Amino acid sequence: xxxxxxxxxxxxxxxxxxxxxxxxxxxxxxxxxxxxxxxxxxxxxxxxxxxxxxxxxxxxxxxxxxxxxxxxxxxxxxxxxxxxxxxxxxxxxxxxxxxxxxxxxxxxxxxxxxxxxxxxxxxxxxxxxxxxxxxxxxxxxxxxxxxxxxxxxxxxxxxxxxxxxxxxxxxxxxxxxxxxxxxxxxxxxxxxxxxxxxxxxxxxxxxxxxxxxxxxxxxxxxxxxxxxxxxxxxxxxxxxxxxxxxxxxxxxxxxxxxxxxxxxxxxxxxxxxxxxxxxxxxxxxxxxxxxxxxxxxxxxxxxxxxxxxxxxxxxxxxxxxxxxxxxxxxxxxxxxxxxxxxxxxxxxxxxxxxxxxxxxxxxxxxxxxxxxxxxxxxxxxxxxxxxxxxxxxxxxxxxxxxxxxxxxxxxxxxxxxxxxxxxxxxxxxxxxxxxxxxxxxxxxxxxxxxxxxxxxxxxxxxxxxxxxxxxxxxxxxxxxxxxxxxxxxxxxxxxxxxxxxxxxxxxxxxxxxxxxx
Numbered sequence: 001x002x003x004x005x006x007x008x009x010x011x012x013x014x015x016x017x018x019x020x021x022x023x024x025x026x027x028x029x030x031x032x033x034x035x036x037x038x039x040x041x042x043x044x045x046x047x048x049x050x051x052x053x054x055x056x057x058x059x060x061x062x063x064x065x066x067x068x069x070x071x072x073x074x075x076x077x078x079x080x081x082x083x084x085x086x087x088x089x090x091x092x093x094x095x096x097x098x099x100x101x102x103x104x105x106x107x108x109x110x111x112x113x114x115x116x117x118x119x120x121x122x123x124x125x126x127x128x129x130x131x132x133x134x135x136x137x138x139x140x141x142x143x144x145x146x147x148x149x150x151x152x153x154x155x156x157x158x159x160x161x162x163x164x165x166x167x168x169x170x171x172x173x174x175x176x177x178x179x180x181x182x183x184x185x186x187x188x189x190x191x192x193x194x195x196x197x198x199x200x201x202x203x204x205x206x207x208x209x210x211x212x213x214x215x216x217x218x219x220x221x222x223x224x225x226x227x228x229x230x231x232x233x234x235x236x237x238x239x240x241x242x243x244x245x246x247x248x249x250x251x252x253x254x255x256x257x258x259x260x261x262x263x264x265x266x267x268x269x270x271x272x273x274x275x276x277x278x279x280x281x282x283x284x285x286x287x288x289x290x291x292x293x294x295x296x297x298x299x300x301x302x303x304x305x306x307x308x309x310x311x312x313x314x315x316x317x318x319x320x321x322x323x324x325x326x327x328x329x330x331x332x333x334x335x336x337x338x339x340x341x342x343x344x345x346x347x348x349x350x351x352x353x354x355x356x357x358x359x360x361x362x363x364x365x366x367x368x369x370x371x372x373x374x375x376x377x378x379x380x381x382x383x384x385x386x387x388x389x390x391x392x393x394x395x396x397x398x399x400x401x402x403x404x405x406x407x408x409x410x411x412x413x414x415x416x417x418x419x420x421x422x423x424x425x426x427x428x429x430x431x432x433x434x435x436x437x438x439x440x441x442x443x444x445x446x447x448x449x450x451x452x453x454x455x456x457x458x459x460x461x462x463x464x465x466x467x468x469x470x471x472x473x474x475x476x477x478x479x480x481x482x483x484x485x486x487x488x489x490x491x492x493x494x495x496x497x498x499x500x501x502x503x504x505x506x507x508x509x510x511x512x513x514x515x516x517x
Contacts, residue, residue: 044116079272127191463475
């Protein structure tokens with residue numbers, strides 16, 4: 001049986017400084033004891049900050065994002081015959097690797113920065129402390145959106161067992177960290193902090209403030225069904241504080257000799273290709289981003305995707321072979337793992353968040369839902385180098401719809417949906433348009449796309465052809481990932497506390513706190 005290839009993690013100085021142990025299976029080793037962290041000087045803080053940024057993305061990208069969120073969001077479909085997660089199987093060793101990769105790799109440098117730069121810390125620095133807390137939200141948001149209750153507030157206490165926090169607690173703490181972080185950074189506007197040790201904004205404080213506010217709007221929108229009044233208040237405050245608005249504000253993790261693009265590293269393994277959902281939508285809209293996201297089938301000018309959830313036998317059919325379907329664009333191939341930066345958050349998302357907020361009647365600043373929607377499309381196009389104003393206008397006013405897929409495919413597939421790009425007349429259709437275009441613009445951020453699909457039910461992704469998970473049939477949505485066996489083995493009192501907070505059984509059909517029908 002083919003085994004999953006695990007990403008190699010480049011060595012960084014901070015590993016030695018913070019006593020990180022990557023191979024541990026003991027929870028007390030994963031749970032860094034803050035009292036044993038090394039005091040860091042300014043250079044050490046900078047190295048640790050860079051490590052926290054990179055390791056939170058790279059440490060478990062394949063087993064965390066590629067093999068789960070990217071498939072559940074249908075940016076890609078699986079092509080590896082012996083890989084089961086595209087049929088809703090919660091592969092335990094992959095999830096265990098994702099959990100340990102995060103808690104065992106990324107947490108130590110984050111705690112080191114916070115402990116050293118906090119008020120009264122040995123390297124007290126209000127700006128760095130604020131920036132690290134803002135990034136902490138970026139680190140933990142995908143994790144709580146996978147599992148729900150997680151170890152959060154007690155991480156770093158050095159105990160052999162750590163209780164979990166409810167997702168409600170985690171989300172509300174996110175809002176506080178983002179609000180306080182943006183407020184603290186106001187005193188440093190126009191200044192540079194950390195320079196190139198900040199691998200996202202190279203120390204630009206003004207952009208960090210916009211990033212914090214946009215993340216606050218994202219978090220508020222996610223909880224809008226379960227806490228509508230609080231979500232409205234937080235969203236309006238975030239919008240008033242200033243959001244990412246142009247591609248100059250986009251957040252990308254820079255690549256260096258020590259910080260490679262994990263997606264570009266993994267594409268050599270031929271485990272995934274373009275999805276049928278993407279093919280139907282991008283072709284139907286004559287979307288110029290298709291050639292920016294994917295490559296034609298080798299030897300042709302044709303783009304082709306696969307349905308999600310093929311059985312092992314179906315994956316062995318000739319039409320489903322990797323060589324007969326569209327791989328990623330060349331920028332995401334291994335030769336470019338040290339040149340293509342990794343997307344964290346883009347300005348297009350901020351515009352789509354404002355569009356949805358306006359549809360809810362929230363005050364998102366000057367503009368209408370339609371104007372925010374169209375600005376989101378324009379901003380996404382420009383992000384990918386599509387700058388012709390006439391072409392963008394024609395796309396925004398397009399009336400074509402996603403297409404059916406037949407010729408060359410193993411199964412006949414209807415159009416993904418029936419909506420055009422041109423702004424619709426009814427609120428229900430408008431919301432579907434906003435989230436569908438947001439989905440397209442989020443590529444290749446499968447974490448966020450899957451979370452928004454669960455929250456809204458949009459885009460109207462195809463049902464899986466097969467599900468090998470009895471908890472989630474082919475026509476249903478995977479709502480979360482179950483807790484890992486490693487946690488039951490080494491932190492059972494903690495994981496038991498998480499299950500109590502979950503509000504349902506520890507399986508992939510249980511909805512998260514914010515995921516209300």
